[in-house]
Amino acid sequence: MEKRDIIHDGVSIKIFGTDEPDKVLVHFTDDITAYYKIKKAVIKDKGLYCNNISCMIFRHLIRGGVPVHFIQQVSETEQLCRKVDVIPMEVIVRNVIAGSMAQRLGLQEGLVPKATIFDLCYKSEELGDPIINDYHAIALGLASREELDEIYAVTKKVNDILVPVFKSAGITLVDFKIEFGRLPDGSLVVADDITPDSARFWDTETGTRLDKDRFRHDNGKVGLAYKTVYERLKQVTDL
Numbered sequence: 001m002e003k004r005d006i007i008h009d010g011v012s013i014k015i016f017g018t019d020e021p022d023k024v025l026v027h028f029t030d031d032i033t034a035y036y037k038i039k040k041a042v043i044k045d046k047g048l049y050c051n052n053i054s055c056m057i058f059r060h061l062i063r064g065g066v067p068v069h070f071i072q073q074v075s076e077t078e079q080l081c082r083k084v085d086v087i088p089m090e091v092i093v094r095n096v097i098a099g100s101m102a103q104r105l106g107l108q109e110g111l112v113p114k115a116t117i118f119d120l121c122y123k124s125e126e127l128g129d130p131i132i133n134d135y136h137a138i139a140l141g142l143a144s145r146e147e148l149d150e151i152y153a154v155t156k157k158v159n160d161i162l163v164p165v166f167k168s169a170g171i172t173l174v175d176f177k178i179e180f181g182r183l184p185d186g187s188l189v190v191a192d193d194i195t196p197d198s199a200r201f202w203d204t205e206t207g208t209r210l211d212k213d214r215f216r217h218d219n220g221k222v223g224l225a226y227k228t229v230y231e232r233l234k235q236v237t238d239l
């Protein structure tokens with residue numbers, strides 16, 4: 001497999017074409033940003049930790065029967081994936097109240113809701129990724145009713161698989177964001193990584209934040225937190 005031109009130049013991931021038109025190479029960088037790129041830094045080895053965490057999670061999801069874009073890990077910072085048409089919509093799962101949900105509804109961080117919460121956001125950096133509902137998603141042509149039903153079912157399955165995995169690593173999976181893409185035949189796959197950049201991981205015993213909130217809130221030891229997630233997941237059997 002040969003690496004070709006860059007096709008997506010993101011902050012934390014860069015995507016390259018390959019000599020196989022249906023496959024892309026996803027490269028994880030050490031760059032980190034928050035608050036729509038107002039805050040920027042470089043965290044040593046973040047790309048390595050995020051790629052390895054993402055690969056472990058994808059391998060586990062594949063074993064659980066979840067359709068994903070991931071094919072295989074290529075190096076410490078790269079993974080080979082199927083090329084997809086990404087739907088510009090974020091699906092957020094919240095098992096514990098935190099972040100924007102706590103702020104928007106005046107709720108206490110750490111509160112466990114009576115049911116798992118699923119949010120949809122329209123992916124637009126200029127608009128600040130505004131929250132939308134199913135009616136918006138269908139009306140805007142982002143997804144059909146049937147596709148939304150599948151997106152919710154797959155997202156719930158991802159959560160049901162990952163909550164116990166993280167629990168056995170001593171980590172509470174507070175919330176996470178995923179995106180979906182369409183393969184050439186129109187079928188949906190999870191086309192986004194779950195890493196400390198896009199999820200909240202709290203140490204179950206101490207409540208210590210092991211994710212990007214450390215960077216957002218200037219708590220320090222960002223790299224160490226990512227490394228902790230990576231090393232704890234590695235300890236979990238069969239990951």
Ligand code: C5P
Pocket residue numbers: 090092098099100101129175176177197198199200212
């Ligand atoms: O900001 P908020 O609390 O809504 O984020 C919920 C979860 O989704 C967090 O884990 C956050 O890191 C992730 N997220 C993301 N990208 C966004 C918005 C949220 O990865 N654009």
